[in-house]
Amino acid sequence: MSPKPRLIILLGPTAVGKTELSLEFAEKYSSPVISCDSRQLYKEMSIGTAVPTEEQLARVRHYFIQDRSIHDGLYTAGRYEIEALELIHKLFEQGHDTLIMAGGSGFYIDAVCKGLDDLPQADMALREELTRRWKEEGIESLSSQLRSIDPESCLSIDMANGQRVIRALEVCLMTGKPFSSFKTSPKKQRNFEIHKIGFIRPRDVLYERINRRVDLMFAQGLVEEARSLYKHRKLAALQTVGYKELFDAFDGLYDMDKAKELIQRNSRHYAKRQMTWWGKDKDIEWREL
DSSP states (O other): OOOOOEEEEEEOSTTSSHHHHHHHHHHHHTOOEEEOOSSTTBTTOSTTTTOOOHHHHHHSOEESSSOBOGGGOOOOHHHHHHHHHHHHHHHHHTTOSEEEEEOSOHHHHHHHHHOOOOOOOOOHHHHHHHHHHHHHHOHHHHHHHHHHHOHHHHHHSOTTOHHHHHHHHHHHHHHSSOGGGGTTOOOOOOSSEEEEEEEEOOHHHHHHHHHHHHHHHHHHTHHHHHHHHGGGTTSGGGOSTTTHHHHHHHTTSSOHHHHHHHHHHHHHHHHHHHHHHHTTOTTEEEEEO
């Protein structure tokens, strides 16, 4: 009996070095790289999402990198589960015995590995009301409400992502139960082996890498990229660290030095949330770089 094909998932916090590692693994196993980054999907967001360089993209084939527009609507983890699994099965059928997936979006990785939980259908009237509050009051108003009724969920979702906060709060208000309580569905079985490898660095080293990456983004033209997207700032894809801080700077809330400082701080907070998400996953083989 031939062994099952294998999916190796390389994960870790932002700026840990996943891009270069994914290329090394892909070349070793003659595999493309399947990205599981929820923001590198969008072609308008290059600098602020640290997409691979042209040289890196040329080394191996990449999937789910800049193949959508921010104007196509919100790309959900549920859609990613369907499309990524279709791609994985197609590549295995083409003869690959090992595939490389890499990225830092824990929700997307869980969707591929375990499937999504069976959440209740959306209440569109409630969602519209929460969306109105988001636009009029800001995300912090909704985040505070969610923290008060479901603090556990706040540890594992991106609290700067308005769509995620709205969905979690919507489920809580609809059902009277915490959003986190629905994360108990049986794990879906996949017909391939999954090996998750997580990469970490000492915290001070990681934080310095994050700070340097933001400096590089500014040097590469992040401010100009954000300015070109300012008129679309309400789109879900742009509720992202690196863009929303600059949008506020354009509104005159603070200067560019403060914007850079906030992007660095919020990127460090995001890295911490990523590690919290993976903290309970016993299937991850951690390697320190």
